[in-house]
Amino acid sequence: MFISNAYAQAAGGDTASSIMGLLPLLLMFVVLYFVMIRPQMKRQKEHKAMVGALTKGDEVSTSSGILGKITKVGDSLISIEIATGMEVQMQRTAVAQVLPKGSVK
Secondary structure (H helix, E strand, O other): OOOOOOOOOOOOOOHHHHHHHHHHHHHHHHHHHHHHHHHHHHHHHHHHHHHHOOOOOOEEEEOOOOEEEEEEEOOOEEEEEEEOOEEEEEEHHHEEEEEOOOOOO
């Protein structure tokens, strides 16, 4: 009395409507790629090139905020002079940016 009859949906279906249903999801992925993924990959590539080009005498800023001059360069480690006579060893990847000459006094 109070419950209506349930009928099965017709077999098949409209394939155009199912493709249109996936279109917003596809569009969101494309926007996400160009807004987030691609710029991050570009930054990683630039950082890798900068770390590979480090040489003795470069003035750098590390990811922890330490400023200093590179005194030794190894395969994975560098030595940074942060004060007169005080050197610390760090991984090359800890370098955040190379500063212009004369920045560190």
